[in-house]
Amino acid sequence: MKRIIIYIITAVACLVLSTFGFLHFKKNPKLTVTAGKETMQAETIKIVAASTLATVKTETAKSASALDATLKEKAIKAGSTKLVLSTNTHSKTKAVDANPTKKVLTTPTLAAKNEPKDIAPKKVTIKNITLKKVSFEQLPGWNKSGVKNSLAAFQESCKVFLKKKPTHPVGSQLIKLKAKDWLPACNEAVTINTTTEASAKTFFEKWFYPLELVKRKPIRGIFTGYYMPLVKGNLTKTKQYNVPIYGLPKHLPWNSQRTHSYTRQAIDQGALNKQAPVIAWIHSPVERLFLEIEGSGVIRLASGKKLYLGYAGENGARNTPVASVLIKNGVMNKHTASKNAIKRYFQNHPSKVDNILHQNKSFVFFENLKKPVALGVQDITLTPGYSLAIDKKWIPLGSPLWLSTKKPLSQNNELKDFQRLMIAQDTGGAIRGLMRGDVYWGSGKQASFLGENMKNEGRYWLFLPKHIFDKLTNLGRMVG
Template sequence: MRKLLTLAALALVAGCATPNDTSSSLSLTATGFDALAGWEREDFSSLMPVFRQNCHRLAQLPPETPLGGAETLPYGREAGDWSAACAALETTTDTRTYLQTWFQPYTVDAKASYTGYFEPQIEASLTRGGPYQTPVYGRPKDLVRTKATNGQMVTGRWENGQFKPYYDRAQIDGGVLNGQGLEIAWLKSPVDLFFLQIQGSGRLILPDGSQIRMGYDGKNGQPYVPLGRVLVQDNELASSAVSMDSIKAWLETHPDRMMATMERNPNYVFFRRDDGSLAQGATGAFGVPLTAGRSVAIDRSMIPFATPLWVETKLPDAKGQPAPWQHLVFAQDIGTDIKGAGRADLFTGWGAFAQYVAGNLHEGGRMVILLPRPPADSSAP
């Protein structure tokens, strides 16, 4: 999973990334459900499948498994913290009552910032030939993660007994991985590959019309450099004009500079074939399929996986106008550039409208996190 994409902002981000276990401080204020704008209009019946999906995943984890979240959170940072709420789910007949009984809302004391990401649909072939000349690489066998002397996890490769950074985008584009049998599909354009890597997953449309999904399977560990920011710094695009469409258009109209510009982002994502149902989204970093309009990528150092979040923001409608959007979503993914309190990347699904919404979503608003109540809490049965 990623997992996650800031299309209308300067920073285009990868949809999924390796989880970050770093804890930090998050300022919260307890509030009531009656203070949530639009709460009474929510479609509560549609939430139950996502809740059950999360609880099934949590049940697979040892109780002490860290889910992430700031050290200042009162509860919900370990898988076992959710056991009572998940057990109660089995006998729930009224989702709204269940939520108000088993969860406590807390307003995040920071202005929220929302963006969107989606699953692109890209023409591809499983064999090289004709217009299909750009490889989609699987994870190389020599790509490893290990603990550095400072205790941080790092990505790289071993060479003659020394641990070195993994090859960057320019080296990989130059053919350093050729001959290893890593090619799992072929695309028509390096630009298609670049944006597939930004999203972290995508659907490939094969010549016979069938579709397969590419899922995230690691990255090279090189720093992520937002291409939108590069083009703004070079005075090629105005900051107000940065979007997926404007960046793609610039690349396609500057073929002589296309590769060199993309290679200024040394980060490179590898894929695997994901044979999960195409009726759902790709699997996010939490290990469950993403649900359009219900899954978000978050900063795991701030918010634990599985946490419900009440979102109050605006989404572009079919006419391109921002419209109020107030719904419950779930922390199921992470992204390279999804950092800080109140930051979330909404998974919008796949297809043209999902791409349009994700590409034009860059809004502020309010975020409220719903943490499970401890079993001893008198408000819980």
């Protein structure tokens, strides 16, 4: 019985539609019909359905579906490719493909093809570390901070990625990436010549997700600063300048762990004599240690000439921070063990210098850069205030990181919020851990102040391109 009622309603609806179609045809005898690639003029019936269907009760939804299928079937038999449904001649129309077996091919623009899609889950867990997607508005200070200089620093890292083979690994132990994973974002980044704060912010918001790093709760860590220290020196050994700055040895025996038997103590006792080039001589093993910690520096000769040092390599021995030795011996605590405090201690206790320094078996070799720049581990010029040294075990080099910590304002322990988009472009022997960073401040008086006195708790959010984060769901366990 119900089926009979449905058929009756369908028949009445068809009759009403046909009547309206005929009246409309009399007023509009010529309509444009698109069929495949050809456009022809024909006398076409434009079906005005919405006003009529509005009178049909919701109980006849199945009848409406049957009517729709019937109309499509008729259109296919008539050779038509599209039906146009409209409530009036001025409304926006919706084109419906009447031939479901025919595919309509479109050619997307390059921008549309590379447009990042927001399809990633909220959380991904890899090796017990959860990467939790957050909004840009949740980043402390994002709305009031500029990122123009951050984009300039990121462009330098992009140049490195674009030169590498697409399959070259550039990730961390936590996040496995290849150079090709950075290409979509980097291809756009390097084409941006004229940058404003607004356009730079738009770029990062378009291509990246900010990711909070979580174990059982959000992770916090310690953030310090480093700089390019200026040290007096000489090209030849003298009574005053008798501590060598070594270049990388070329013919040392390496074992399977890529280390050799020459520790800091062995080197101080002459193990590298005539086996490694000496770039220059300085006056203090403590100053050399801090050159090693910074990974770069400037040696000013008596003539006024400057030698710019860059990190070349190390002996591979485990790094034991001098600060940890002094803390273990009860000389300082973790709050007072600043670079200035360590230097003052050694100045007041010169007889203890060798014994304490030799507990750190790690030793760093340098190269003469021959230009006034500091190079990071990516072999690109570091950007003062925007390049960050990280632990590459956890953080992929080249990644943007939103940092929220504090920096010193004066010697009176005044602190100011420091919230900025940094780029992971360097590493350091003392920079270890998932949430650990060292801000590069450049050279000069202010840089040395910040480099020697910055040591505060904070956190960062890792920026990864949207499509990379989506891929991580295949590497980790999706939890949200």
